[in-house]
Amino acid sequence: MSDHIVKAYDEDLAQLKTMLAQMGGLVEQQLDDAIDALYRRDTALADLVIQNDEKVDTLEHQVEEKAILTIAKRQPVARDLREIMVAIRVASDLERIGDLAKNTAKRTHAMSDQLPRKLMAGVTRMGRMAQAELKGILDAYARSDAAMALEVWRSDEDLDALYNSIFRELLTYMMEDPRNISLCTHLLFGAKNMERIGDHATNIAENIHYLVHGKPLAEGRPKKDVTSSLRIEGFNPSDE
Amino acid sequence: MNAAVPYQTVVTPASPRIMAERPMKITARGVDVYYGDKHAINQLSIDIPDRAVSAFIGPSGCGKSTFLRAINRMNDTIPSCRVTGDIVIDGEDIYDSKLDVVQLRARVGMVFQKPNPFPKAIYENVAYGPRIHGMAKNKAELDVIVEQSLRKAGLWEEVKDRLAHPGTGLSGGQQQRLCIARAIAVNPEVILMDEPCSALDPIATAKIEELIDELRQNYCIVIVTHSMQQAARVSQLTAFFHLGTLVEYGDTDEMFTAPQEKRTQDYITGRFG
Numbered sequence: 001m002s003d004h005i006v007k008a009y010d011e012d013l014a015q016l017k018t019m020l021a022q023m024g025g026l027v028e029q030q031l032d033d034a035i036d037a038l039y040r041r042d043t044a045l046a047d048l049v050i051q052n053d054e055k056v057d058t059l060e061h062q063v064e065e066k067a068i069l070t071i072a073k074r075q076p077v078a079r080d081l082r083e084i085m086v087a088i089r090v091a092s093d094l095e096r097i098g099d100l101a102k103n104t105a106k107r108t109h110a111m112s113d114q115l116p117r118k119l120m121a122g123v124t125r126m127g128r129m130a131q132a133e134l135k136g137i138l139d140a141y142a143r144s145d146a147a148m149a150l151e152v153w154r155s156d157e158d159l160d161a162l163y164n165s166i167f168r169e170l171l172t173y174m175m176e177d178p179r180n181i182s183l184c185t186h187l188l189f190g191a192k193n194m195e196r197i198g199d200h201a202t203n204i205a206e207n208i209h210y211l212v213h214g215k216p217l218a219e220g221r222p223k224k225d226v227t228s229s230l231r232i233e234g235f236n237p238s239d240e
Numbered sequence: 241m242n243a244a245v246p247y248q249t250v251v252t253p254a255s256p257r258i259m260a261e262r263p264m265k266i267t268a269r270g271v272d273v274y275y276g277d278k279h280a281i282n283q284l285s286i287d288i289p290d291r292a293v294s295a296f297i298g299p300s301g302c303g304k305s306t307f308l309r310a311i312n313r314m315n316d317t318i319p320s321c322r323v324t325g326d327i328v329i330d331g332e333d334i335y336d337s338k339l340d341v342v343q344l345r346a347r348v349g350m351v352f353q354k355p356n357p358f359p360k361a362i363y364e365n366v367a368y369g370p371r372i373h374g375m376a377k378n379k380a381e382l383d384v385i386v387e388q389s390l391r392k393a394g395l396w397e398e399v400k401d402r403l404a405h406p407g408t409g410l411s412g413g414q415q416q417r418l419c420i421a422r423a424i425a426v427n428p429e430v431i432l433m434d435e436p437c438s439a440l441d442p443i444a445t446a447k448i449e450e451l452i453d454e455l456r457q458n459y460c461i462v463i464v465t466h467s468m469q470q471a472a473r474v475s476q477l478t479a480f481f482h483l484g485t486l487v488e489y490g491d492t493d494e495m496f497t498a499p500q501e502k503r504t505q506d507y508i509t510g511r512f513g
Contacts, residue, residue, distance in 0.1 A: 004510050075469055077496045080509045214498025 012070045013080065016087050017142075019066060020094075023059040024138040027094045027101070030056065031134060031197065034101040035127035037108045038190060039120060049105035056098035063091040079214070086211040090141060093200040093207075097134065100193040100200075107186045119173065122166040123187050126194040129159045133201040141204060146212035153205035153217070159198040160225040166191045167227045195225060262289035265430060265460040266311060271325035273306050273315065280306045282484045284325070288477075290429075293452060293461045295471035295492065298481035299512060304464050307481070308432050311462065312348035313341050329430065346373055349423030353435040355415030357407030357422070362399050365407040365418055366390060369426040385425055393421035394451050413444025420451065431455065433463040437470065449474050468508050472496045480504045 004010050030049055037046035067088045070076065076084055104127075133152055140148035170184045170191070209217045266288040273281040281303045288294050296304035306315070313334060315321040327334050334344055346369065357365050366386045369375075376382035386403075390396040395417040399410070407418050416436060423431055433452075437445040452474050455461060465471050471478050472492060479489040480503070488495065488504045499505045506512050 005512070006510060009510065077468065077472065077508050078499050078505050081497065 006074075009074050009080075012066070012074065013083060016063065016066050016070065016084065019059060019063050020087055020090055021138075021142060023056065023063065023091060023094050024134075024141070026052070026056055026059065027098050028131070028134055028138065030098055030101040031127070031131055034105040035124055035131065037105050038111065038127075039124045041108055041111050043108055046105040046108035050102050053098055053102040056095055060091045060095040064088060079211075082211050082214065086207045089207050090204050093203050097197050097200050100197050104190050104193045107190055110186045111183065119170075119184070119187060122162070122169060123190045123194070126159065126162050126166060126191050129162060130194040130197040130201075133159065133198050137201045137204045137208075140208055144208065144212055146209050149205040149208035150217075153202045153209075156198045156202045159195060163191055163195040164226055259287060259289055262291050264288070265290035265329060266462075267326075267328045268307075269326045269328075271307070271310065271323065271327060273303070273310055273324075274320075274322045275306075275318065276320040280484055281310075284484075284486050286479060286486055286489060288460060288462060290460045291456060291458070292477060293456045293463060293475040294477040294479060295475035296462065296464045296479050296481060297466075297468060297471050297508070298487075299507065300466075302481040303484040304479075304481040305434055308434055308462060308464050311430070311432055312345050312350055314345075314350065316341065346426045347428055348430040348432060349426065349428035351416070351419050351423055351431065351433045351436045354439050355412055355419050357410070357415050357418050359406065359408055361404045362390075362407045362410070362418060363403040366421050366425045369422060373426055375426065389421040389425040390418075392424050392455070393417045394447065394454075395421055411444070413440050413447055416440060416444070416448060417451065420448075420455075424455075428459065430460045430462065433461065435464055435466060438466060445470070468496075480507060482507070 030052060033045055033049045033052075036042065037049060067084050070084055071081075074080070133155060136152040136155070137149060139145075140152060167188065170188050173180045174184045206217045264287050267286075268288075269285045271281060271284040272279065284303075284307060296308060298304045309315045310323050310327060311329075311334075313323075315323060323335060329348070332339070334348075358368065360368075363386055366389050367382050370382060370385045376385055387396060387400075390399060395414060398414060399405075399418075407415065410418060416439075420431075420436075437448050440448065449470065452461060452463065456476075463471075463474065475492045477490065478492045478495040480487045480495070480499075480501070482503055488499060488501045490500075495504065496508065499508065
């Protein structure tokens with residue numbers, strides 16, 4: 001896109017994009033650390049994630065302030081306006097992803113060493129998928145690439161599918177031995193966090209589409225997370 | 241609306257809806273305007289609906305004022321100016337040689353950039369048009385027309401006690417509203433406004449914009465403006481002119497959020513080089 005006649009306007013928009021890139025980088029790091037901390041039960045690393053979440057929040061506020069100031073000063077229209085509105089929304093999704101990473105890190109403290117590794121594997125696999133989605137969507141945003149964003153948006157289906165199978169798996173463990181319930185619940189929340197991160201990535205994808213094309217994404221996203229309506233077969237509390 | 245003549249202009253997706261909701265007032269097809277050798281407007285076609293504000297935007301020299309002036313044949317006063325093509329208001333070709341131009345200009349009123357009241361009393365400024373067009377049988381009828389016109393222009397309360405004072409003694413914003421009252425007094429169907437707020441302060445501008453919004457209930461309004469924000473605020477349809485052609489025309493809401501054409505986008509976002 002060619003430059004504005006007023007150069008300071010370009011600088012305002014460029015600065016906003018830089019702040020978003022910074023925020024994206026930080027959130028990626030947070031998620032990476034949170035998954036590592038959970039997998040290795042590294043409580044020190046988990047604490048670091050919890051501590052760093054404040055930086056993400058601060059960045060979000062800075063993005064908001066910059067966006068509001070730019071709107072007030074420049075009265076943006078058309079793509080410039082979309083650019084700024086999308087920046088605010090993306091910052092808000094990134095902040096939520098940061099929160100979910102922090103929540104995942106917190107659960108590290110509740111994990112004991114007795115937890116079978118294979119139980120952990122599913123959740124960390126989800127984590128890696130969520131990470132890949134986040135990375136993909138940040139790249140698409142940095143390049144304002146709607147086609148790439150759509151690819152990420154579609155790929156979220158796989159994360160949902162994995163979440164469904166992990167949900168069932170964890171339920172099975174809980175039914176096998178009630179002593180697993182506490183740990184499995186934490187893992188279940190961890191998995192849910194990753195699934196939510198995928199959803200925020202798809203929000204960002206929809207915003208990139210709006211940014212580029214000026215209209216909302218028409219297709220309905222194939223929603224494959226069926227756990228909210230899943231019945232637990234063969235488990236009846238009154239049996240106990 | 242003559243569907244057989246295709247648009248060469250990009251039209252935003254929502255504009256057919258806006259058009260369908262309102263009767264069409266002005267239809268132009270294949271209009272060219274020349275000033276001597278200079279080709280000021282090139283094959284312009286547009287449909288302007290009634291009871292709506294259509295804003296013409298574009299850089300200086302793009303032809304938007306020229307086209308506006310073609311709608312009430314103001315260009316006739318410029319000897320070197322030549323207009324070809326069809327401009328039709330309510331099915332009537334306004335360049336028909338049998339058409340009475342004075343009558344046309346009563347139907348199609350105009351408000352200019354700089355307020356230009358006659359150097360006469362406020363009352364006389366408004367009464368002049370109805371009087372020469374024989375619209376009032378006596379003084380009492382004329383009084384009614386003057387009051388109604390000043391009321392519609394939102395000026396009555398401010399001037400009712402000094403109708404005999406000269407119009408030129410009013411503030412800029414009041415003078416502009418007086419000019420609008422003068423245009424309304426002859427009961428026009430179309431009001432053309434050529435940058436009506438460019439000489440006014442923000443408060444006076446806001447009052448005119450409020451007035452435009454009220455007037456659109458009863459009139460077809462076409463406004464040329466250099467203020468993109470003003471076009472966004474007051475109009476339902478926006479037409480973007482560039483180098484004598486109509487580049488994009490459509491729903492104002494869409495033009496300012498997601499224009500179809502790159503040239504429109506570059507202009508309204510302040511990128512035009």
